Structures are given as C-alpha cells and as structure tokens.
Amino acid sequence: MRLLFFGAILSLALAAQTQAPKQSRVERGREFLGLPPPPDQAAAERGAKLFAQNCAFCHGQKATGAEGPNLIRSSVVLHDEKGELIGPVVLNGRPDKGMPAFSSMTPAQLYDIAEFLHARVQDAANRSSYKLQNIVTGDSKAGEAFFNAHCTKCHSATGDLAHVGSKYEPSELQALFLYPDKAAPPVTMTVTLPNGQVIKGTLKRHDDFNISMVDNSGTFHSWPDDAVQYKIEDPLAGHRELLAIYTDADMHNVLAYLVTLK
Amino acid sequence: MKTRLGSGLLARHAGFLAGVFLFGSLLPAQILNPAKLLAPPTDTWPTYNGDYSGRRFSTLKQINSHNIDSLAVSWMYRINVGAMRGVGQVEIKSTPLQVNGVLYFTVPDNVWAVDARTGEEIWHYNWVDHGGHLLGNRGVGMYGNWLYFLSPDGWFISLDAKDGKERWKVHVADAKLQYFTTMAPLVIRNHVIVGVGGDAMDVPGYLESRDPETGALQWRWNTEPRPGEPGAETWPDKGAMEHGGGMTWLPGTYDPELNLLFWGTGNPNPVYAGQGRKGSNLWTCSIVALNPDTGKLVWYFQASPHDTHDLDDVETPVLFDGEFDGKPRKMLAQAARNGFFFVLDRTNGKNLVSKPYIGTNWAEGIAPSGEPIPNPKKDPQPDGALLNMPPGGGTNWFPPSFNPETGLFYVNAHEGYSLAYLTDTDEKPQGYGGSGENLFSHSVLKALDYRTGEARWTHAFPGKGWAQSGILNTAGKLMFSGDPSGNLIAWDPASGRILWHFHVGSSVSNGPMTYTLGGRQYLIVGAGDTLYAFALAGSTLPPSSRTQPPATAGSEAGALAGSRAEKSAAQ
Numbered sequence: 141m142r143l144l145f146f147g148a149i150l151s152l153a154l155a156a157q158t159q160a161p162k163q164s165r166v167e168r169g170r171e172f173l174g175l176p177p178p179p180d181q182a183a184a185e186r187g188a189k190l191f192a193q194n195c196a197f198c199h200g201q202k203a204t205g206a207e208g209p210n211l212i213r214s215s216v217v218l219h220d221e222k223g224e225l226i227g228p229v230v231l232n233g234r235p236d237k238g239m240p241a242f243s244s245m246t247p248a249q250l251y252d253i254a255e256f257l258h259a260r261v262q263d264a265a266n267r268s269s270y271k272l273q274n275i276v277t278g279d280s281k282a283g284e285a286f287f288n289a290h291c292t293k294c295h296s297a298t299g300d301l302a303h304v305g306s307k308y309e310p311s312e313l314q315a316l317f318l319y320p321d322k323a324a325p326p327v328t329m330t331v332t333l334p335n336g337q338v339i340k341g342t343l344k345r346h347d348d349f350n351i352s353m354v355d356n357s358g359t360f361h362s363w364p365d366d367a368v369q370y371k372i373e374d375p376l377a378g379h380r381e382l383l384a385i386y387t388d389a390d391m392h393n394v395l396a397y398l399v400t401l402k
Numbered sequence: 403m404k405t406r407l408g409s410g411l412l413a414r415h416a417g418f419l420a421g422v423f424l425f426g427s428l429l430p431a432q433i434l435n436p437a438k439l440l441a442p443p444t445d446t447w448p449t450y451n452g453d454y455s456g457r458r459f460s461t462l463k464q465i466n467s468h469n470i471d472s473l474a475v476s477w478m479y480r481i482n483v484g485a486m487r488g489v490g491q492v493e494i495k496s497t498p499l500q501v502n503g504v505l506y507f508t509v510p511d512n513v514w515a516v517d518a519r520t521g522e523e524i525w526h527y528n529w530v531d532h533g534g535h536l537l538g539n540r541g542v543g544m545y546g547n548w549l550y551f552l553s554p555d556g557w558f559i560s561l562d563a564k565d566g567k568e569r570w571k572v573h574v575a576d577a578k579l580q581y582f583t584t585m586a587p588l589v590i591r592n593h594v595i596v597g598v599g600g601d602a603m604d605v606p607g608y609l610e611s612r613d614p615e616t617g618a619l620q621w622r623w624n625t626e627p628r629p630g631e632p633g634a635e636t637w638p639d640k641g642a643m644e645h646g647g648g649m650t651w652l653p654g655t656y657d658p659e660l661n662l663l664f665w666g667t668g669n670p671n672p673v674y675a676g677q678g679r680k681g682s683n684l685w686t687c688s689i690v691a692l693n694p695d696t697g698k699l700v701w702y703f704q705a706s707p708h709d710t711h712d713l714d715d716v717e718t719p720v721l722f723d724g725e726f727d728g729k730p731r732k733m734l735a736q737a738a739r740n741g742f743f744f745v746l747d748r749t750n751g752k753n754l755v756s757k758p759y760i761g762t763n764w765a766e767g768i769a770p771s772g773e774p775i776p777n778p779k780k781d782p783q784p785d786g787a788l789l790n791m792p793p794g795g796g797t798n799w800f801p802p803s804f805n806p807e808t809g810l811f812y813v814n815a816h817e818g819y820s821l822a823y824l825t826d827t828d829e830k831p832q833g834y835g836g837s838g839e840n841l842f843s844h845s846v847l848k849a850l851d852y853r854t855g856e857a858r859w860t861h862a863f864p865g866k867g868w869a870q871s872g873i874l875n876t877a878g879k880l881m882f883s884g885d886p887s888g889n890l891i892a893w894d895p896a897s898g899r900i901l902w903h904f905h906v907g908s909s910v911s912n913g914p915m916t917y918t919l920g921g922r923q924y925l926i927v928g929a930g931d932t933l934y935a936f937a938l939a940g941s942t943l944p945p946s947s948r949t950q951p952p953a954t955a956g957s958e959a960g961a962l963a964g965s966r967a968e969k970s971a972a973q
Contacts, residue, residue, distance in 0.1 A: 264832035
C-alpha cells in the first residue's frame, strides 16, 4: 500500500519550486493537483477491512477491479465527498448489473468504505505520495571496481564517503551519488581584474551579461561578463562527465557498493 | 495575404466575406474582423500564435537590428492576484491577443483587458473555481465581439470583449475526474476548438468544437479509438483504451487552404507504467490532422509510440512552405518534448525528418515511418533507468518559432539527465505509476535547419535553472526570448549573436508578441506577474509616427472607442 510517505524524494518538478515551507510533500502534491481534502485515515483503515470482507471478491483487493469494475476510476467514487453517493449504491446494490444489496451496512460503515476508496484514489492520483520499491539490485563488487576506476580521484570510501550507506536511504543515495548538487560544496571562482588584482570567492550568479561573486572575506562583487577574466571551478563537473558514461548496470552496481559503506 | 488564399478557401469564405464587405457598415460593428484571422499579424494579434501557422513570425520591422539599442520599456502592468492554491505566485504564461488597441491576456481564473498603448486596465474578469489544477493558462480566443476562456475546473466561458461581462458558460471537462483546462481556444470560422488536460487519474483525452454563439457541441474527436474502430488494435483491451489519457492541452494550428486542423496529443495513461497498456496506444503522443468542420481524422504521425516517460507531444505543430529535397513542400515541423525534431508533409503526414535535438536514449532507433522505436530497457524501472534527457523532456509548452527568412526553427530546449522510476508494478497500475527525477539539466536555445534537423547554432545559457520562454521572430532581423536568469534577449536569428537584453527580473514566462498601434511597434513580454511593453524611444521614431494619428474612421474604430471609454470592474 502506498500510504503517506514523508521521506520520499521523488521529484515533482513544478510544485517543488512554489511550496509553502511547512506543508508535507504529500500535502503539497494534493493541493498542487487540486485533489479533494485528505481522507479520514482512521475511517479509511476501518473501511479497508470492510472492503476486503464484502467488496474485494468482485472489485479486487485493491479496488482496481476484478469481475466488478475498477472503483478507483469510478465516476461515482470521484464525485462522492463523504459517502453520499457511494453509500446508496452499496446499500441498494445494482441489481441490473449483478451487484447485490448490502442492506445491513450501517451509515458509519458506509462512510468508512467511502473513505477507504477516497484514500485509494489519492494514493493513485497524488504522485507525491508514491514510494520507491527496492532499488538496491546491483553487484557491489562490480560497483566497487567502477568506483575505484572513476571516483577515487575526488572521493574516498574511508574518507569523505565513510558511512554514507548509513546516512542516507538508498532511494536518496542513488540520485545523490549521480548528481549531488544538494550536497555539493559551493562553486568557487577566481577573478583577475584588469589591474592584475586576483579575487577568490564563491560564484553567486552568472548570465550572458554579468557575473557576481562573494569573496572569501564575505564581500559581494559584480562585473560585466567581459570586463574581467574569471575561472569557475565547478565541483560537479566530474559528475556531469560520468552521467554520460554510466550504463544502468554501472549505476545499480555503484549504489549496491555505496550502501555497504555503513 | 489574400493572394495566397486558394480558390477553395475563397469559395468557403465567400459568403462570409461578402457579409463583411457589403454589409459591414450596416451591421453592428464587430471588434475583431474575421478577415484578420487569415492575415499576417501586424496591427492585430488575433490568436494565441498570432496567426494560424504557429510560426510566431512578425513581418514588422520598425524595431530592427539597427535600432534595437533604442528599445525601451513603454509601460508595465502587474497583476495583483497573490499566491494561488497549490502553485504559489502564478506566472503570465498566456500570449495576449491584441485587437483594436486592446490586449487580452490571462492567468488561471483571471482575464484582463488593458490598453495596448498604455497598459491601463480596461476590465478584469475573475472566475471563482471549484477545484481544478492551477498550473497555467495560455490565453483567450476571439470571435467578433466575444472572448473564450477556459477555467481550471473545466468551464468554457464566453465574455463580452467590450466589458468582460460573462455571456454564458458550458462545462466541457469534469474536474472531479481530474481533468483541467488551460488552453487558449482556437477560432476557425464558426468553430471554437477546445482541448483538455489532466493525467492524474487515467481519463481519456478529447478535442471539441463548440458553437461560438451558444457553446453547443459541434463535434468531439476522441484521442482513443473505441473498440472495433481503426487504432483499437494498438490497445490490449477496452478498459485500457477508455482510460488511456492523451490530452489536448495546447492550441494547434490550421491550414486554411487544406482546411486541416493540426493538433498534438499528450502522453498515454497510466503515465510511467505501461504494463497495462501494451501496444502503441494510438492516438496518444501523436500529431493528428483533423477536418475542422467534422472532427474526422485525416492522418496521424505518432511521435512516441507507447510512451512511458510523460512526453506529451502537444508542442506547437508549426506550418510553413519551402523547398525540401529540391521540391516545394507544405510542411509541418515540431520540436517534440521527446527530444526529436520532426518535419512532416502536412498534406498527408508523411515523415521527412526525424532528428534528435537533445539526448533521446529512450528510443533505440527510428522506424521506416519516421516514428521513433522506444527502448524497453529505458522504460521506467523499479530501481531506475538513466535517461539522457531531463524528466520533462526536451521542451514543453512554451512556443517555438520558425523564421522563413533564415529557414530555421527555434526552440528553447532543456538538456540533461534524469532517472525514470516505476513505482506501481501491479498488472493494473493507476495514475502516474512512477516518476521522473531530475539529476542535472540546463537550458539551451537551438536554431534547427528544417531540412536536416541539424542545429545551425546553439546558445547554452550559463545561468542555472530552466528558461520556459517562448520565442518571437520578426522581419526586423530579430529574435526575442528569455534566459533562465531573468533577461529578455534579442538575437540575430541567423547567427545567434546577442544584440540586446533587458533584465526583466524573472524569466520570460510567455510567448513574446508584437503589433503596431498608432504607427508605433510594440513588443509585449510576460515575465512572472508582470506584462512589459517595449517600443523604440520616441526620438528614434520617424517624425510621422511620433504624432498620434487620429483613429481611423470606420466601424472597428467606433466599436473600440466605445469599449475603451467604458471602464467597468467586472469582477
């Protein structure tokens, strides 16, 4: 079951840029997509049991349909808010379509079943709630060999990457080792002014017309792009080169190796 | 322009034109003369793309490569709608229409009319939605005195262009099923073409033609066939077909001589999980040619058969004529989100060019039909597949441009790497069923030779982030677009040399457009929450255009005077 998963690192390209800070990722995704309010989780859990006992035989354990229709994509379910549409269908059945009546269901039980279905809808529709499955599928020995061949110029398994397998979940670690822009040190630069003065610092902003930096004493500078000579040292340049080299197997192998660095 | 119209077209429009020309002065004035829809956009910009071709090429050249240094801000209009549900600060993604001195533009739930000369607000229409996705809105369509707007919750709304008052509304898409609508309706004669969006919940796509006076349905073309129809063999079963996605969320283009409507369709559903929809999944991720009077499919070309990477093929199908292999051709070109540049013969859909303009390792080859062949190993995997393109593909909704003087097709592209994950391994997956995770990506402007798809020049922006900026070419030997760093830039479209820039603060967020008004050429650009108008500084204009000429006599100007005098707050 895909229930709420707060640690997910799956990207939701557009929403991520515009979120309010205190909302969870799942909540942000729900609002971004204009999905209905979150279902009543306690009711949904009770409803799951009722559904399994009474409905799953025809509609499938996951409500995605079997002999009976898929209920996650059902127009009745998607238009229902609190069981007002789902309830009567369950209670009265659909004799013309072969669905029996569940006339002994109480209003509370009907509500619980409706909330279970709404939770299933949100699990499918809110992609911010999706959870990765096992992604450690590679060969750690082969990954170690790749690491030694391509990564040790800058990194060490016993130095900067010691215990990296304990610090991060594999799902985070994969994107992080491929392109660690969230964990990388800042981009440094050296500027040579026309008078020969050299300023070292951190790149602030660069476009086709201007370049700016904060120097090592914390002072901000900016110049027209063609007024100074500069050298940018991007610590991620090596990672970009490797992105063009990895096979999927290399990638899985390196991850399998890195997770062993406990 | 009329000399370019074929006899068939003239016959088709004959009654209509007769009405305009013979009785125009007797009938109540129409703000938009329908003949403007068939002319190059000069004093009027009557559709999303300026004209039906989608080229976004203006013949205006008062602003040109020799005087570009005198280009200056003429006015600014800032929308004050604040943060919106789920998306925060909205950006102006719409391309304004300019008709009789009034600009009409939108963001989700909002339409404005402002004076095209000064930016002064004439009216503002605000829609109170009940749900829907506030991702963006591309603008309005116009027919005579009426505007057409689509709301996030699927309402097709007609406004009176004079005062922004609502005339009527009809529901065209159900937000409870996770449809939402964002496109600028496209007017072709008495058809208003309306597309839909929404791929969160496995609903089928469709395109509709609606009556401009009543909103009544004229025809509906379904993105998926029905069981037994041609194309049904590309789906495993009825259920997959009925929930197969394929949204129609960007305006298409139209060839009046061929009387063909060209449209791009979106990704199939479930989005990343293709195991429940084996087959090529027609007519998702396709360019289709439809008869605009009947909605019947004339031909199709599938850009991404059995897409599993969210690579909607909705990007503008741009129309132009020219030589190909030594013969004159009527062509259609698209820089597709899947990373390929396609050129087709638009009379029959035959492929002429299929050439990657960014990394396309999701494909393992190109079929004889010109359609890429997906590589199943690069389908989203539970442990991830590494793609040499960003998660959103090579480009997106922001309009490209074709310049007939250079023969180049310009696209703001994104290059990079991403991971494609499959999260729903069920045999009946639902919704997205997976995800794309960005690793590294950056913005690159490319000028592609339509004959080969090769880049004649490329401009890699040094700034971080993505430019989601549309492109405008003009006969002034200028090309305008934005970078990721908040600059509006003018290039020499032939060489790619930067000629001018202005820091608007946030990245250009719409397709720039241009028009002349009172002898003065304006350039309009949306950047974030602000619409900017640029014009040459007054002293550089020829004397004749420095003094405002009186409004030209005639019915259109009369209607305009009425509309502009009336300042109503239609909130």
